[in-house]
Each structure stands twice: as C-alpha cells, then as structure tokens.
Amino acid sequence: MTRHDPRIDAYIARQADFARPILEELRRRVRAACPEAVETIKWGAPAFTYRDKLLGVMAGFKQHAAFNLWHGKQIVGEDAAVQEGMGQYGRITSLKDLPAKRETTAHIRAAMALVEAGTTTATARAPKPPPSLPDDLAAAMRGNKAARGHWDAFTPGKQREYADWIMGAKGADTRARRVAQAVEWIAEGRTRNWKYAKC
Structure with a gap:
C-alpha cells in the first residue's frame, strides 16, 4: 500500500x-x-x-x-x-x-x-540555440558598458531568462518597464531571478 x-x-x-x-x-x-x-x-x-x-x-x-x-x-x-x-x-x-x-x-x-528494468531517464538533450537579444533590450543597453559587459558574461540560460521575460510581456507599457528593469539589474550583474537565488 x-x-x-x-x-x-x-x-x-x-x-x-x-x-x-x-x-x-x-x-x-x-x-x-x-x-x-x-x-x-x-x-x-x-x-x-x-x-x-x-x-x-x-x-x-x-x-x-x-x-x-x-x-x-x-x-x-x-x-x-x-x-x-x-x-x-x-x-x-x-x-x-x-x-x-x-x-x-x-x-x-x-x-x-x-x-x-533499471532504465535511466534520457538526460542527453540537444542544446538550445543561443537566445536572441530583443531589439529593445539591445537598444536600452547601448552605451551602458556595465550592462553590456554583464550580459555578455551571462550564460545563454541566464540571457534566455531575461529575453523570455521581456518577450512574454502582453502590452507595450509592460514590456518597456521590463526592459528598463532588466537594464538596471543587468548593469548590477544580477540575473533575472536574483531575488530567489540562495545566498
């Protein structure tokens, strides 16, 4: 039972x-x-x-x-x-x-x-393609060396978290707010989910 x-x-x-x-x-x-x-x-x-x-x-x-x-x-x-x-x-x-x-x-x-039968899960997965940088995020980071430097240092997975968050916005105002917030956090070297990371 x-x-x-x-x-x-x-x-x-x-x-x-x-x-x-x-x-x-x-x-x-x-x-x-x-x-x-x-x-x-x-x-x-x-x-x-x-x-x-x-x-x-x-x-x-x-x-x-x-x-x-x-x-x-x-x-x-x-x-x-x-x-x-x-x-x-x-x-x-x-x-x-x-x-x-x-x-x-x-x-x-x-x-x-x-x-x-002792079968293991199929863990090998094809790698995901690198995320595309949303145009509005790229424009917002232009001239911000700290943000661009941290962005380039992020793993593709960390970049994808930001890209997905921005592209998932339903309205133009929400997307603009997310882009501004993303640039601020990225310039500080913070990942998208930094609030939930274990210290």
Whole structure:
C-alpha cells in the first residue's frame, strides 16, 4: 500500500482552489496504479517513488497544475515531454484537462516497468540555440558598458531568462518597464531571478 506523506496533504491544502482537486485526483491515480509507491517531497513538490527510484512529480502553480513522469520522454514521447514546466499532460487547469484514468494508469505502469528494468531517464538533450537579444533590450543597453559587459558574461540560460521575460510581456507599457528593469539589474550583474537565488 502507498505510504502516505502528510507533507503532501499540507502542500495540496496550500494550493489554489482550482488546483486542489486536480492534485488530489493525480495522487489517487498514482496510488491506484502503483500501490507500492512511496510519497515524498522533491524540489518542494509532491513526488512518488517506486523501488527507491523517482516515478513522478506533481505541482500546483498560480494558473495551472502539472504532472511529470520521470521517464515521461520514453513513455509519452518527445513532443509532450518537452513542454517545459508543464509535464507530459500540459497545463492542467481543471479535471477535464486530465487524460482518461486508464491512460494515466498505463503511463504509470509503463514507468514502473522502466524502473524495474533499471532504465535511466534520457538526460542527453540537444542544446538550445543561443537566445536572441530583443531589439529593445539591445537598444536600452547601448552605451551602458556595465550592462553590456554583464550580459555578455551571462550564460545563454541566464540571457534566455531575461529575453523570455521581456518577450512574454502582453502590452507595450509592460514590456518597456521590463526592459528598463532588466537594464538596471543587468548593469548590477544580477540575473533575472536574483531575488530567489540562495545566498
């Protein structure tokens, strides 16, 4: 029988109203498909292990929930597995976004079989192309040697965080504010998510 972890109860209780039933249903499905699963917390989110190997992780976000099978690429396929931050089932905003129970059961049992076979996850990924510097950010950094120097020293991943943040703005005013804030932080050598970095 699945070992119950009260930390998952607490995690689910803290989530938004829309997310709680989704996470409860995912938990029920994992427990039904894999009675030997052990509940735990990984990366601050509810996770399930099987024979001491990670089976899957679920999480609640501000506007969606996600379920990620550790062997998802091998089970569900490349296209679904590459949805960053969304897991194999994409953005789950309601129970109707979940696949049929039998499909989830099949996925979980396939993951169990891969664990039993000793299969490791396919960690080798094709490198992402370098991010393109948004024109407005490039213009705002022109003449600011500190900002440009730090930008050039950032890893492609750190550059991409800023580029994605700016390009994700829905309105021109928001984008302009983000560009101005980005230049200020970059000139100080700060990464996009510096507020959340461990000291």
